[in-house]
Amino acid sequence: MKPFDYARAETVDEALAAGASGGRYIAGGTNLIDLMKLQVDTPGKLVDISRLALDGVEEIDGGGVRIGALVPNSDLAAHPLIRAHYPMLSRAVLAGASAQLRNKASTAGNLLQRTRCYYFYETAAACNKREPGSGCDAIGGFNRIHAVLGASASCIATHPSDMAVALRALDAVVVTALPDGAERRIALGDLYRLPGDTPEIETNLQPGELIVAIELPAPPPGRQLYRKVRDRASYAFALVSIAAVVAVEDDVITSARLAFGGLAPMPWRSAEAEAALVGKAAGTEAFEAAADALLKDARGYGHNDFKIVLARRTLIACLRDLTA
């Protein structure tokens, strides 16, 4: 690990002041410390925000919930409000990492974790995300785990989170504090950027901006599901994952929300796939149309071609189960 300065923030204002002078926030640290050991990331100053009072889950007006940025993943999954009203979120969190990591990892940190692309972690490899302009060894390399949607000629890395996929389907809003203390609210879909030719810039957060909470509106109508397909039964990243909420009345789909993990550089939402379902009879025809809409621009890079087929089959299976 490269040497760094360390400061512990006792208040949000203290954290923002340290962040404004170039400090990097650390809470659980389960990804950042790993990256620092490998010298993939070498922050000069860490601001420890783990003691800030941002660890509550509470109901808010309109029937939603506000989740503090520092709520550990374990607590989020087990919280009675989340289990009762957003079971797909509990399921998504529980599908990720191990119990030890979920105890340590924070809600905001989970959103901001970096890709697990092998070439990003291997400092001898070319990686535009780690070292802009150096190239991408994943394209033409071992890219079985890589993106089939939203990637670019610069980067085909996926976002690894399960939790973020469920939050995307649930229309989560990220609440932040700007360096001057002002609050900003960002739809989760707008938090992330696609790689384009700047894959090193992953979010639209400003330097020193601090996530303080995640807000969920009241749960959408319908049944919820989170399904994860991976190489091992436990403790592995998604090849394909789907967070879905679908409501059916008299065999007609009245609302649908679909988000996907393992396929793209960010938790992916497909308005076209959702539109292909709403107003249609729940059945194979509509499910296949939704899969077509989701994957119309999908592109494989060799080893990951199977993901396009896998995503299609997994989506259809999920929709079948949700509307049965």
Next chain:
Amino acid sequence: MRITVNGEAREVEADVRTTLLDLLREHLGLTGAKKGCDHGQCGACTVLVDGRRINACLSLAVMHEGDEVVTIEGLGTPDHLSPLQAAFLHHDGFQCGYCTPGQICSATAMLDEVAQGWPSHVSDDLDHVVLDDMEIRERMSGNICRCSAYPTIVAAIREVAEADGALAEAAE
């Protein structure tokens, strides 16, 4: 920094880069927690911090100022084994033993999580946990055993869970 380890208040000076695992092993001489992968993937370094299991290798010691840490050395002694330590011996829940301290610390906290009613990925009902073998395997998936002593590890944990009554039904 000040930190309580196995019930004893300690005052330690260390570089900010020191992980909790290295603090325990190199500065405090507690070599029970093992360095396996050093990247949070194997679970050999699992310890309890304020009662919760974490990977000590993925945590900076300086961030644990004032915390209470329990390592395998704090769970029991050769003369007074913890129930899980005794069960691992009885069921031969190891071969080389390198992962065992992490397995036992992890299982200790895991049974507590079940007692609190925390669901897992394989729980059919998020509000009603029945600790069967599938649940034990899922909940222990953060602890790798290269010798693959998994059947006897599960048997050891099951025995203690049954004695606790956790197997029948966890608290709501």
